[in-house]
Amino acid sequence: MEPSIFRYILKYSKRQQVMIVLVTLASLPFYYASLDVPKLIVNDALDSASSEFPLPFQILGFEFFGLDQKPLLYAYCALFLALVLINGGFKYLLNVMKGVMGERMLRRLRYQLLARALRFPLPHFRRVSSGEIIPMVTSEVEPLGGYIGDAVVLPLYQGGLLLTAIFFIFAQDFYMGAAAIALYPIQGWLIPKLQRKVNLLGKDRVKEVRKLSERIAEATQSSQEIHAHDTVRWELADFSARFGRIYDIRYRIYTLKFLAKFLNNFMSQLTPFFFFSIGGYYVIEGQLSLGALVAVLAAYKDLPGPWNELLTYYQTKEDSRIKYQQVIDQFDPPGLRDEALVGGDHETPPPLAGAIEVSNLGYSEDGDPLVDALSMTIPIGRRVALAGDAASGKGELTMLLARLIDPTAGRVTAGGVDLKSVPEALTGRRIAYVGPNTPLLSASLVDNLTYGLKHRPLRPFDYAAEVPAARRRRAMMEARLSGNAEDDCNDDWIDYGAAGAAAPEALIHAITRVLDLADMSPDVYQFGLRGTIDPLLKPDAAWRVLEARAALREQLAETDLADLVEPFDPTRYNLNATVAENLLFGTSRDDTFVGTRLAENAYVRKVLDDTGLTDDLLTMGYEVAQTMIELFADLPPEHEFFAQFSFIGSEDLPEYQALLRRTEPGKLEALAEPDRLRLLNLPFQLIPARHRLGKIDEAMRERLLVARRAFAEGLPARYRDTIAFFDPATYNGLTSLQDNILFGKVAYGKAQAAQRIGDLISQLVEALGLREIVIEVGLDFPAGIGGTRLTPVQRQKLALARALLKRPDVLILNEATASFDGPSQAHVLTSLLGEFEGRTLIWALHRASLAKYFDQVVVLKGGRVAQTGTFTELLGKDGPLSQLVSAE
Template sequence: MESTIYRFIIRYSLRQQIILTIMAGLSFPFLYALYEVPKIIINKGISAKGIEYPTDIFGIELTQIQYLLALCGLFLVLVVINQAFKYVINVYRGLTGERMLRRLRFQLYFRLLRFPLPTFRKMSQGEIIPMITQEVETLGGFIGDAFSLPAFQGGTLLVILGFLLVQDPVMAAAAVALYPLQAFLIPRLQRQVNLLGKERVRLVRRLSDRIGETVQGVQEVHAHDTSALMLSDFSHRMSSIFFVRFDIYQKKFVIKFLNNFIQQLGPFFFYSIGGYLVITGSLEIGTLVAAIAAHKDMAAPWKELLTYYQQKEDARIKYEQVIEQFSPSGIAEDGFDVPHVTEVPPLSEQIVVSNLGMVDEQDNPFIEGVSLQLKLPSFVALVGPSGSGREELALALARLRQPDSGSIRIGDIDLANADSAMTGRRISYVGPSGFIFNTTLGDNLFYSLRHLPLGEPERDETMEQAHKRYVQEAIRSGNSPDDITSDWTDYAAAGATDYSSLVARGLQALAIVSLDQDVYQFGLRSTIDPVAHPDWAEAILKARESFARHVASNESYAGMIEPFDVERYNSNATLAENLMFGTPTDETFDINRLAENPYVLEVLEEAGLTRTLLENGYEVATLMVELFADLPPDHEFFQQYSFIAADDLEDFQSLVTRVKRDRLDDLKPEERTRLLSLPFKLIQARHRLGVISDETMASIVTARKIFAEKLPDDLKGKVAFFDVDSYNAASNIQDNILFGRIAYGQAQASDKIGALVGEVVAELDLYDTITSVGLGFEVGIAGTRLNVGQRQKLALARAIIKRPDLLIISEATAALDSATQQKIMASVLEEFKGRSVVWSLHRPKDAKAFDHVVVLQGGRIVEQGPFQDLDRDGSAYRQLIAAS
């Protein structure tokens, strides 16, 4: 990247800067005329000095009033012209600045993708993110102003000064008499502000880094009760920022005071010197008025120039600070284009590691003089104690860490100079903490296949025009013109031809890493759109029928499931579900706010249930207050009776103490709503509070019919009603198969019903279908909705799906139990027969499954060869096993 901001501006926007400067120059004659015309209006149009009426203008005879109106019209035209120049210049300046800001951010992000991995040990995301998003924000505005603003505002200042010189040299000198003083003082004060600003940026970056650490390590803070320590540290950091910012404010307002004071001295000189000249007859009053108006306008460009100087220094410092951080040692400097490589030849021959050396940030070696030859294809195990260098060797073989000495060659290719397309598509690496992106499980699985856009999406005329505009702007801004909405998936790399076959390959990869059962469970708990997938919905309905037959024909399932029946109250469902007899499709009928819904209240009133449920709510609140009065907030009862939170207990206690049951009419509207909301969450069979009577349940069934029959048109579609012959789009797949609720209190009911669902799914060959639905599961930020083992499995499956020639694994299953590790290792090696695997093992005894074993200690190879040769008494390998 360019070392200074002006180099960056000239390289990428010289043409635009020239255009802006030319436009500024073209505006000056009109600006001068704008100051000249008011003088003529006062002296000739109004005072009639030096002119006789009627007068002849371009062959047209004008009276004094006509002449005055013509001059006023000319003045208005000049105003419009000058404002038009300002508008065009400002818009083009803004456009140039935004394009350059977009280019700068793109280049910074591009370089971020090329950072050597050790860089991230010294720079946190808390430092990097603000640099790309916030710190360069002001640079966009400055870049647009870099040449055009001093040209335009400086030219404006010279035009006004020239006008004043023409009117009277003494007044012109008085107008700018103190400008040299400003030019001397302001830059010196501004330098001090710039240094303080640089310090402020450094402190804020450190603060951002600290906040990021706190978010990631908040569990440790709670576990060790170090909140006071963290708050003290935060306060100390804020104190440092406070005093720096206070010093900045003091110096900035000194600058502002000097600017304003010196600027106000101008009118003093005009009124005194100009007034004297008018009184003595040396100056016309019209000229003085025009000069005062011109000087007033002179303040704006001078102020803009002073502000520009401040912004220039601030932009220079910010740019240099950011570029310094984005120029770590070892980063590749080869432009900002990503070559679109479509064909990558397979790896062949052998890997030759020659005298490899790698050091850490303190130049301490963790790999020294490592040399080995690995024939391809083969299975290679790297074993050694912690700190032996096996993890770093695995990173080097994947070209994720550049060696400090020596080389790695694959055939005739030096890995250090290999194209990223070769290493990214023919080699896969999986470490102990593979990152999971905040998207669906399927997107994470197929992420390794998305190198280039391989197919254009269908676009109508409007979309095509928008796409062309996007491409044009991307090219002008030095960004990637590739369409993110295109199909980026390389189906052939996965051995697939279309999305359906890709999903099948994905399910195979999940099975290899033993993640398919988990994804199947995600699928059971997911919803599908029956309109988009009518065949899936039909298959689930068949599963519902089969499930019902199995339950009806086998007495062992008796009483374990309570099916939905429009004529019966379901005691294992909430009162809200019984009332609606369906599932809400959005927040309109959210169970937590059902007591506020006007239509629900209308239904309850018509069914005569309002008073009953209000009394039920009062009973629930009273029971909860009595039950939870002496319990800690984390007691399991709060989990069981989840319709009332520990934080709300005090409010309900105050309510039931103040208002007796026979005085419920005295309740405030918000209190009435709170009590009425409690019964909606009751599950009769689970909570067993004895609050909902048989009569009330019967009334709910009646109200259910009112709810469905009188549902307004604008609310239709807000509830997906339970219908034995229809798929419920708002319920998950498992609930659609069950079409009911598992009974509470039945021994092993949940396990037995779950097993039966599995049998039905297998019987109808729906396992793959439901598992594919599970690919749509949202995994959360950094995969936090998955456990550690699931994240490791998913990262491994992502590496497997692209079918690399060489798979490098470094403790990628360390979080799993021994049996699962063994199972996954056997499956991976079976899958990669005929290809190569290099596996850095944390348990040396697992090396018996590999063709070649490399034993490392202290960053050096102490032994290598076939497993049979190393598995002998006295060998370094045996000693390693004994030590582990």
């Protein structure tokens, strides 16, 4: 990158800067004229004897037609107004031009910084934290945009204004001109002296703030450790000290800045003193007209403005120079990857042919040799296990083979090509690498899986319907003008062919296959059962789910499991569901209808009134409250039973006790609305089969069924979209796939009912070929920030599936399954060894004994090859492998 901000400005914005300067120059004559007009008004139009008229109307010394006194005054006033408008217009135009240029340059700078960060050698990220990089790319460079916009034009424009004003004053009188600028040399000498001190402090401040953000990032990421070790106080002390240092620096900056301001203001105020004394003397002597003195004073009023702007400019210039320097220095680490090898538009290279040769390979970090003069050959199509202890260098070797880190000596070649000199299009597409802890994107599972197929845009996005093409073109043009990438993330980037899918629709088959291989299918299947589909977007899938619903019903009837589920039947009361569920008989999209607060909804109350249920529910509420108080009043308020079993929370219990004392059945009608609500909400939570309170008798069920029908029939239009009713013949888009298949309630009081039904549903899904649909829904499950909604093992499985999806020639695993449990580990090991039979698999194992399933074992020790051969061969000898295995 350019070593200084001035060269950077010159390289990328020369043309725009020249344009801005030209417009500025064009504006100066108008500015000068606007200074001249007041003098003409006073001297010619007002101060002349009437006998001298008609006088010529003049602009910038050019004389035009003669006019009488009043017309001349009006003409000059009109000219003054016109000039004010023109000057304002120029200012507006210039500000826009500067803003656009500054923002484009800022965008370019940020892009270049980020592009460089993406080329950092990986070990560098151990030295710089995201806490340091983020503020550099975001807030630290922010002021540079403003400065770049002003870089050339501000000194020219404000300098021009200043010179114009000074020239004007000189034109009136030499001595007054001299007085106006007499103090400038002193100011010009003193201010930079102060500024240099401010600059040094500014540098310290930037460094200190960077360290602070690094510490904040560290503290937020390790909050678990902070609480686990009770170190909050220590952390706060550390932050207090850091804030204190920043305060000190800022305090010193401010005192220096304000001192400079004070000196500057004082000197500016001295000048009018000269004007009044010297100018006044000349006016009295008759050597200077009063009009000229007024004009000089008016012109002088314009002097401090530009002068102060110039001084501020000088300060920002210095500030920006330092900031640029400090940021750029951080983005030029040694070992930055060659720009030509990263990204770019490459066709997918042909499969790797020929063996992987490692010759004299060395890799060291901070002078420590981790891989040391290592040589070996891995023939193509071989499954190789790398064994060794933590210091053996096997992890580093896998990263060198995948070309994630660059060797410090020797080389790795594949088919005779040195990996160091080939574009990442080869290493990133033909080789796959999975490390021990793979971070995921904060996106859906499917986005995470296809991430490894997105190397370049392949099919343009059809904007016809969404955004006018013109807007898209404008965005592209802006990107070009700022030197940014013009690729469109909306395009289809997925290389379906690389995954072995002939068409986008076939990708799901490839995905289910790799999920099976990585033992991730059961997890995704569970996500899928809990997810749902939009029946309007996927009518076929919804139809298949309904078939499964019918099949489940049939199967339950055939076996003796029928009493495990009570299906939803519009004509029957469901004893395993709450009263609220029985009344609504549907799923609510939002909190319009909440089961525990159903009585708060005005429409529900209307239905209850219309069907004559209100009074009975009030009485029932009274009785339920009575029972709850009887059961739970003696328990301590924090007892877990309140949360688990009580309809009334411990904090509300006293209120209910008071309420029951105030009233009795028969007088409930007279209760105030809040009390009525309290009682009415209770019976809605009753589940007859579970609570066995005997409140919902046969007659009550019939009446609730009437209310159910009334609720659905009279539902106001505004609620239509907020509820999806339970209809045996339609898919309910607001509830999960599992609940759509079950379409009922698992019965209470039957041992292991939920698990047995779950198993039955799984069998059905399998038998009806629904599995792919469920998996597809599960693939929409969001992985969370960094994949944190998945368990660490699920993250690793997904990372493995992603690596497999791109069908690499060489799969390199670095202890990728170390966190797995036994069965998963065995499953993945077997499936991967099967999948890579005749392909190349290089696996750095966390347990040497697993190596027995591989074609070849390479044992590493101290960064060198200690042994190589088949497992049985090596285990027979007394050597490193037998030591490793027996140590397990």
